[in-house]
Amino acid sequence: MPDHTLSDARTTPAAVWSVLENLKGDDLAAWRVADVPNRPSALERNLNEGYAFGWYAVCYSDELAVGEVKPVRYFGKELVVWRGDDGKARVLNAYCRHLGAHMGYGGRVQGNDLECPFHAWQYDGKGAVTQIPYSRTIPPQAKRADCVHAWPVVERNGFVTVWYHPENAPPKWDQETYPEVGSSGWTAYKKSEWRVFNSLRNMHDNGVDGAHFLYIHRTADFPDSEITFEGNVWDAVARAKLGTPRGMVDGAIISHNVGPGLGCVRFEGISETLLVSAITPIGPDELHVRFAFTQPVAEAEGPTGGLARALIRDICKQLDQDKVVWDRMRYEEHPLMCDGDGPVPAARERYDQFMSDAAFEAAKGKKRVIRTKPKI
Numbered sequence: 001m002p003d004h005t006l007s008d009a010r011t012t013p014a015a016v017w018s019v020l021e022n023l024k025g026d027d028l029a030a031w032r033v034a035d036v037p038n039r040p041s042a043l044e045r046n047l048n049e050g051y052a053f054g055w056y057a058v059c060y061s062d063e064l065a066v067g068e069v070k071p072v073r074y075f076g077k078e079l080v081v082w083r084g085d086d087g088k089a090r091v092l093n094a095y096c097r098h099l100g101a102h103m104g105y106g107g108r109v110q111g112n113d114l115e116c117p118f119h120a121w122q123y124d125g126k127g128a129v130t131q132i133p134y135s136r137t138i139p140p141q142a143k144r145a146d147c148v149h150a151w152p153v154v155e156r157n158g159f160v161t162v163w164y165h166p167e168n169a170p171p172k173w174d175q176e177t178y179p180e181v182g183s184s185g186w187t188a189y190k191k192s193e194w195r196v197f198n199s200l201r202n203m204h205d206n207g208v209d210g211a212h213f214l215y216i217h218r219t220a221d222f223p224d225s226e227i228t229f230e231g232n233v234w235d236a237v238a239r240a241k242l243g244t245p246r247g248m249v250d251g252a253i254i255s256h257n258v259g260p261g262l263g264c265v266r267f268e269g270i271s272e273t274l275l276v277s278a279i280t281p282i283g284p285d286e287l288h289v290r291f292a293f294t295q296p297v298a299e300a301e302g303p304t305g306g307l308a309r310a311l312i313r314d315i316c317k318q319l320d321q322d323k324v325v326w327d328r329m330r331y332e333e334h335p336l337m338c339d340g341d342g343p344v345p346a347a348r349e350r351y352d353q354f355m356s357d358a359a360f361e362a363a364k365g366k367k368r369v370i371r372t373k374p375k376i
């Protein structure tokens with residue numbers, strides 16, 4: 001018998017399942033974002049390869065009011081986010097180039113610009129100093145854009161997002177708009193969040209790992225799926241017959257992803273659902289995972305509301321179960337694969353294109369379709 005007395009509850013799936021069963025409401029929400037103690041270093045877990053370029057969420061749109069300033073930490077950096085009087089969100093590195101104050105704490109919005117709390121230097125959204133109230137001149141370097149690094153910002157699908165690139169190269173693709181979000185027939189977002197102590201690459205691998213469903217999620221079977229990698233786009237369709245109180249229905253899970261950190265999944269069959277998934281690295285071994293769900297109002301608030309809510313609960317429960325493993329695993333660079341595994345090497349190749357400009361160019365126009373049906 002293994003001895004679990006020396007380990008925390010997260011070290012084995014079985015132990016964690018019993019923990020998860022007893023976690024409800026606020027306790028579950030707190031568990032999802034709690035620190036995981038005694039983690040080996042990112043280096044020891046082979047998670048320190050840097051960050052993939054792409055668009056990433058820094059907050060929800062409705063968490064940033066006009067005139068509001070917010071400190072956030074992503075990509076191992078302190079950032080400051082604010083919304084000007086014109087309603088536009090802006091993001092800069094947080095430290096002022098004057099004497100280094102953190103502008104996310106005590107900074108305030110003046111018009112569309114951000115005022116540093118220490119000596120009131122003002123920055124525009126391009127990171128240039130526009131005003132120093134006590135000085136007759138502004139140093140020439142301070143007048144330049146990117147005096148403090150300004151992040152490209154796009155607000156889309158209810159998120160404020162930034163473009164990350166390790167050398168600050170401009171955005172390589174545009175973000176998509178999901179028509180369901182904000183549409184009158186669809187509910188406001190139902191939001192869940194987690195801190196996952198892992199790299200985005202390992203979570204990305206998981207998207208094609210069909211076999212883990214049987215063991216960590218204990219699903220009875222998993223459906224045939226077809227995964228298409230085309231340039232930077234990932235499409236996956238999984239179909240299965242699903243048993244419901246209304247009898248058997250055709251179910252489908254359709255994922256679509258144009259980058260590494262933002263994507264969507266549409267669930268059809270039991271209760272139509274759009275999941276917008278926004279995963280942003282906080283550090284090399286820590287991710288901020290946001291799941292935002294919207295469903296047709298008629299289904300979510302009608303007699304089928306219970307089913308609609310159960311589907312969301314189930315998706316979140318699966319992430320809880322995965323998190324148990326993700327929080328502790330390492331990145332296995334040369335994994336031993338077997339027949340029945342999903343196309344993990346192909347998924348890794350897709351992810352590689354977000355780590356190097358040359359790989360991104362080389363992947364353009366290339367298409368690969370993979371059908372998976374492991375035997376069990």
Ligand code: FES
Nearest residue numbers: 096098099116119
């Ligand atoms: S440190 Fe920001 S104005 Fe002086």
Ligand SMILES: [Fe+2]
Nearest residue numbers: 206212318322
């Ligand atoms: Fe999973």
